Amino acid sequence: MRDLPPLKALRVFESCVRLRSFTKAASEMNVGQPAVSHQIQTLEKDIGLRLFDRNATVATPTPEGMAYYNRISVALEDISRATGALRQKARKPGLTLSTYPGIAMFWLMPRLSKLKQSEPDLAVRVTTAERDSDIPLNDVDCAILFGDGHWAGQTSHLLMPEVVVPVAAPSLACRLLDQPRSALLENGPLIHLEDRDQRWFSWQDWREARAPGSAIIDGGIEVTNHGIAIHETLMGHGIALGWKGVIDELLANGLLVTLDDEPLVSDRGYYLVGPAAFFNSRIGARLLAALTAGLTYHFKRQ
Secondary structure (H helix, E strand, O other): OOOOOOHHHHHHHHHHHHHOOHHHHHHHOOOOHHHHHHHHHHHHHHHOOOOEOOOOOOOOEOHHHHHHHHHHHHHHHHHHHHHHHHHHHHOOOOEEEEEOHHHHHHHHHHHHHHHHHHOOOOOEEEEEOOOHHHOOHHHOOEEEEEEOOOOOOOEEEEEEEEEEEEEEOHHHHOOOOOOOHHHHHHHOOEEEEOOOOOOOOOHHHHHHHHOOOOOOOOOOEEEOOHHHHHHHHHOOOOEEEEEOOOOHHHHHOOOOEEOOOOOEEEEEEEEEEEOHHHHOOHHHHHHHHHHHOOOOOOOOOO
């Protein structure tokens, strides 16, 4: 055991080789790139050999580094599977699903009733977090996450593509429906979503696509997640970019009104993410069926 290198450095090394990028490895592990470089240097010092070509524009392993990766990646995968099996065994019977607050509140909870109808004795636990780094995929059965559908070592199923439209409560919408797009942007009041990673569509994106001549974007208010944005919109406090799928029932019941019928569409979306073994289980298959029942979103990217 004394011959083992630092295990954290091994995890970073495996990620860098697999992704061929220190930057992507840092993003996957939710750390800064300097921290990744430090771990690689630590591992190289421990081994006594260079593991990456420092002159390359991508993370290109040296021949020694590639040979090392081929040996340790198998071992790390075995450790991951063995640990996952024990964690699954240690969990109390039931289903644990993690996602973002807004998705849980306005989309997930109503659909879980379908699962409970087919599995009345199943204990379901839903946890929420605003950032992906706070959603522990190894400690839950599955999660609903936003992205491009690719998560290392996980299987994903699309639930909703990113399709957004500006919406407001009826009391506010009646004063805004006849206004041009530029007026909506300039006068608001707009509800902005805090998004440090710039993953979701923003009002800046909507301006570029729908009102490129607008010079001003109302500062409005900024909130930390979609759930708060929808709540503030329902209260009549402003205009938000609402997700088709999430807000469909609110639109159908007249609680929200669409201010522009032309949506913004991307290749991203919300996915149900988990191990392949989970989706092959009875509970996993029934959960997926419950969450995808009746979903018919077909949009071309704008």
